[in-house]
Each structure stands twice: as C-alpha cells, then as structure tokens.
Amino acid sequence: MSCIFCRIVGGEIPAEVVASDLENVAFLDVQPLADGHVLVVPRAHVAAIEDLEPAAADALFRMVQRLAGPVRQALDAAGTTIGINNGGATGQTVPHVHVHIIPRWPDDGAGSVHTIFPRHTTRRLPDVATAIRRAAAA
Numbered sequence: 001m002s003c004i005f006c007r008i009v010g011g012e013i014p015a016e017v018v019a020s021d022l023e024n025v026a027f028l029d030v031q032p033l034a035d036g037h038v039l040v041v042p043r044a045h046v047a048a049i050e051d052l053e054p055a056a057a058d059a060l061f062r063m064v065q066r067l068a069g070p071v072r073q074a075l076d077a078a079g080t081t082i083g084i085n086n087g088g089a090t091g092q093t094v095p096h097v098h099v100h101i102i103p104r105w106p107d108d109g110a111g112s113v114h115t116i117f118p119r120h121t122t123r124r125l126p127d128v129a130t131a132i133r134r135a136a137a138a
C-alpha cells in the first residue's frame with residue numbers, strides 16, 4: 001500500500017486523528033497552513049471526488065459539516081476555509097480525496113477562494129451553463 005493516506009487510514013503510520021467513522025478518518029495536516037488545519041479523507045482510496053461512491057460522498061461531506069464547528073471552536077477561530085484540490089492540475093499532491101478544513105481569523109493574511117484565480121474567462125455564461133447542463137444530464 002503506497003498511498004500515504006491509505007496507510008494512515010489503515011493505522012500503518014501515525015497521525016493526529018481528531019475524528020473517525022465507518023467511512024472517514026480526519027487528522028491534522030502534518031504541514032499545517034494554520035493551527036487546526038484538518039484533513040478529512042474517505043477510507044476508500046479514490047483520487048478524484050467524482051469517483052467517490054455516492055454514499056461515500058454523502059458521508060464525507062457529513063463529516064466535514066460535523067467537524068467545521070468543533071475545529072472553529074477549538075482554535076477560537078472566526079471561520080474556516082474548506083476546500084479540495086481535485087486533480088493534479090489543481091495542485092493535489094496526494095491522490096486520495098481529502099477535504100482541507102483550515103481555521104481562519106480576521107487579518108490572518110490569507111485570502112478567500114477567489115484569490116486563487118486570476119479571473120481569466122473567455123466564454124459567455126449562457127454557453128457555459130448550457131454545456132454543463134448537457135454534461136450533467138448525460
């Protein structure tokens with residue numbers, strides 16, 4: 001088993017586990033972007049969110065929702081940024097689905113999700129919406 005998160009899920013390597021259930025394990029990121037940076041991973045090895053079984057996706061988001069409040073409270077944070085790097089092109093370095101929960105404070109120097117993007121678009125909204133509706137209906 002070479003996947004680092006599978007090895008954490010399997011108990012082969014240590015991690016600061018903060019919660020677990022039948023479908024997921026949540027543990028501290030070993031290189032935290034802020035105190036309280038948590039990763040929630042499904043027990044099943046799946047690289048991309050779209051490849052998760054529907055029940056596993058439900059359970060994953062339920063765990064994220066369950067932990068958002070405790071992470072905020074434990075770190076006395078004002079909010080949390082919650083995100084997924086989904087695919088190598090996005091900066092995903094571990095090819096096992098994981099949701100980052102990162103506590104945030106006023107003036108912590110970090111930006112919103114919007115700050116990731118240079119806002120480069122070329123296509124009209126109606127055309128984009130039509131393309132996505134078609135793909136989602138297929």
Ligand code: AMP
Pocket residue numbers: 004015028029030031032039084085091092093094095
């Ligand atoms: P990403 O760039 O979205 O793939 O994030 C992967 C995250 O996994 C990074 O923030 C790493 O710091 C974290 N990470 C890598 N190895 C471990 C580990 N053994 N225990 C905890 N977190 C890890």
Ligand code: ZN
Pocket residue numbers: 003004005006007044045046095096
């Ligand atoms: Zn894995």
